[in-house]
Amino acid sequence: xxxxxxxxxxxxxxxxxxxxxxxxxxxxxxxxxxxxxxxxxxxxxxxxxxxxxxxxxxxxxxxxxxxxxxxxxxxxxxxxxxxxxxxxxxxxxxxxxxxxxxxxxxxxxxxxxxxxxxxxxxxxxxxxxxxxxxxxxxxxxxxxxxxxxxxxxxxxxxxxxxxxxxxxxxxxxxxxxxxxxxxxxxxxxxxxxxxxxxxxxxxxxxxxxxxxxxxxxxxxxxxxxxxxxxxxxxxxxxxxxxxxxxxxxxxxxxxxxxxxxxxxxxxxxxxxxxxxxxxxxxxxxxxxxxxxxxxxxxxxxxxxxxxxxxxxxxxxxxxxxxxxxxxxxxxxxxxxxxxxxxxxxxxxxxxxxxxxxxxxxxxxxxxxxxxxxxxxxxxxxxxxx
Ligand code: FAD
Numbered sequence: 369x370x371x372x373x374x375x376x377x378x379x380x381x382x383x384x385x386x387x388x389x390x391x392x393x394x395x396x397x398x399x400x401x402x403x404x405x406x407x408x409x410x411x412x413x414x415x416x417x418x419x420x421x422x423x424x425x426x427x428x429x430x431x432x433x434x435x436x437x438x439x440x441x442x443x444x445x446x447x448x449x450x451x452x453x454x455x456x457x458x459x460x461x462x463x464x465x466x467x468x469x470x471x472x473x474x475x476x477x478x479x480x481x482x483x484x485x486x487x488x489x490x491x492x493x494x495x496x497x498x499x500x501x502x503x504x505x506x507x508x509x510x511x512x513x514x515x516x517x518x519x520x521x522x523x524x525x526x527x528x529x530x531x532x533x534x535x536x537x538x539x540x541x542x543x544x545x546x547x548x549x550x551x552x553x554x555x556x557x558x559x560x561x562x563x564x565x566x567x568x569x570x571x572x573x574x575x576x577x578x579x580x581x582x583x584x585x586x587x588x589x590x591x592x593x594x595x596x597x598x599x600x601x602x603x604x605x606x607x608x609x610x611x612x613x614x615x616x617x618x619x620x621x622x623x624x625x626x627x628x629x630x631x632x633x634x635x636x637x638x639x640x641x642x643x644x645x646x647x648x649x650x651x652x653x654x655x656x657x658x659x660x661x662x663x664x665x666x667x668x669x670x671x672x673x674x675x676x677x678x679x680x681x682x683x684x685x686x687x688x689x690x691x692x693x694x695x696x697x698x699x700x701x702x703x704x705x706x707x708x709x710x711x712x713x714x715x716x717x718x719x720x721x722x723x724x725x726x727x728x729x730x731x732x733x734x735x736x737x738x739x740x741x742x743x744x745x746x747x748x749x750x751x752x753x
Contacts, residue, residue: 370394371517371684374507376494376529378402380472381650381667382522383479386487387425388675389520391752397516398483399509401493409472410549410627411575411583413438413562416463417747418665421672424749430478435468436578441562443729448611451729456561458738463745467661469562469575471551471583475664497521497529497646503684505645517684519646520674522667525632527652533643540632542592543657543707544715547585548599548628552620555580558613564713565610568722571714572607572614584617587714592630599626633657633707637700642688647674653695656703659710662744666699669747676750702744 370393375382378400386396414422414435422428439456456466480488492509497519500506505519521529525540564573569589576582586603588594596602600623607614634655641648650667673694678687716722 369678369682369684369687371678372396372515373518373520374399374505374514374516375520375522376497376507377522377524377650377652378480378488378490379522379524379650379667380476380479380664381652381670382520383476383483384421384425384668384671385520385522385649385674387427387479387482388671388752389518389678390483390487391426392675392679394518394678397487397489397514399489399492399494399507399514401491403491410551410585411469411577412472412475412664413575413661414468414470414475415661415665416459416465416467416745417662417749418668419465419468420747420749421665421668424672424752425482425668427478427482431470431475432465432468434474434478434578435470436561436576437466438469438561438575439466441560442564444563444565444611445726446565446567446610451566451726452737453734454737454741455734458734459741459745462738462742467562469577469583471577494523494529497532499644503645517645518678518688520649521646521652522649523652525634525651525655527648529646530638530648530652533646533648534638537638538636539634540655541635543631543633543710544589545587545631545657545710546590546592546594546628547587547631547658548603548626549583549585550600550618550621550626551577551583552581552617553622553625554620556582556613556616556620558582565614566714566716566722567610568719569714569717570606572610574613574617582617584614584621587631589715589717595628598623599628631657633703635707637703638696640692641696642692645684645688647688647691649674654699654703656706657710658706659713660702660706660744662702662706666702669749670695670699672749672752675752679753698747705744
């Protein structure tokens with residue numbers, strides 16, 4: 369069963385969906401409102417499930433070659449004590465790969481390069497998506513009107529398509545945390561591949577890249593829309609007493625290169641990821657807090673599952689119903705787990721609660737910690753023909 373599809377949004381989810389649909393023989397166009405197709409975010413970690421999806425899309429090898437395996441690291445206290453060590457080799461033995469770290473711009477480029485240039489309509493904003501018949505939908509981009517058998521709404525957490533399809537849904541809400549991120553401007557000597565440090569109401573973490581640079585993030589519990597005149601100076605002040613390499617990572621970053629976003633999530637789960645011939649995918653469907661590093665991995669799972677369902681089922685309707693049935697429970701369970709992980713992490717600020725959490729983590733045997741991680745990473749990708 370072939371067909372035509374328009375994907376709204378050229379982020380990681382939208383590009384992956386387009387690659388999957390092309391692999392099953394569909395004619396696909398991606399409309400992206402940004403003037404250039406890029407992902408300005410800092411870095412991203414890809415777990416086994418996301419990597420499996422990328423393998424099925426045919427870009428897994430390219431992504432692995434540009435990534436760095438996160439073998440050595442764990443969770444620390446601001447004074448530098450270890451709450452938990454994580455061994456990437458144990459993860460590799462269990463699911464075939466450690467977590468891989470890659471600059472977002474590189475991942476985005478590799479996905480983009482897997483699509484022909486003519487499939488991408490850059491600088492085109494979808495202003496409306498409407499049903500035009502029992503089996504067709506139309507995307508109006510102002511200058512261009514595109515008719516298709518299927519519209520994939522991969523327009524991110526602020527999805528206007530979701531807003532129109534589910535007018536009563538409350539939409540994204542502020543998680544209570546704001547995140548500042550950056551990539552060091554030069555390679556930096558680090559003793560570990562990745563770390564996460566939990567203080568009272570604050571978190572700092574890093575992921576090392578293949579070229580020796582590293583991405584870092586700082587999460588702060590602050591009112592929504594708090595902004596700093598000089599974000600890097602503010603972070604240096606707040607984290608100056610934290611263990612090495614926290615201050616060094618900030619020192620190795622250009623002041624203008626700090627990104628600052630509030631962390632929002634879709635707290636109320638959607639009742640369906642499919643309405644007529646429109647399928648919601650990625651953050652548009654299930655934007656989650658970044659505490660498990662699973663948002664993009666889930667978008668990649670969505671992309672492969674959608675293509676596999678459409679390739680296998682006899683009709684588009686049946687394929688979409690299967691996509692919804694397979695993806696909603698899994699992605700919504702991961703979103704819930706991510707929120708809970710946030711509550712047990714940097715969001716904990718009462719000193720007694722922090723002490724109890726830290727003791728529990730120190731006492732948790734690592735096979736148990738590994739089993740908890742595997743719940744999300746162990747995922748078998750459907751096969752694309
Ligand atoms: P987006 O990346 O938001 O893409 C949506 C695209 O749609 C954008 O390009 C936008 O311009 C376009 N668009 C919107 N509206 C329109 C329109 N009307 N017309 C045309 N185009 C439109 N996930 C992981 O798996 N691992 C991690 O380590 C990780 N770390 C994270 C750290 C932080 C701090 C945050 C906030 C998130 C993190 N995530 C991580 C989650 C991940 O970034 C997202 O889940 C993922 O990028 C979502 O991709 P998407 O394609 O669904 O949406």
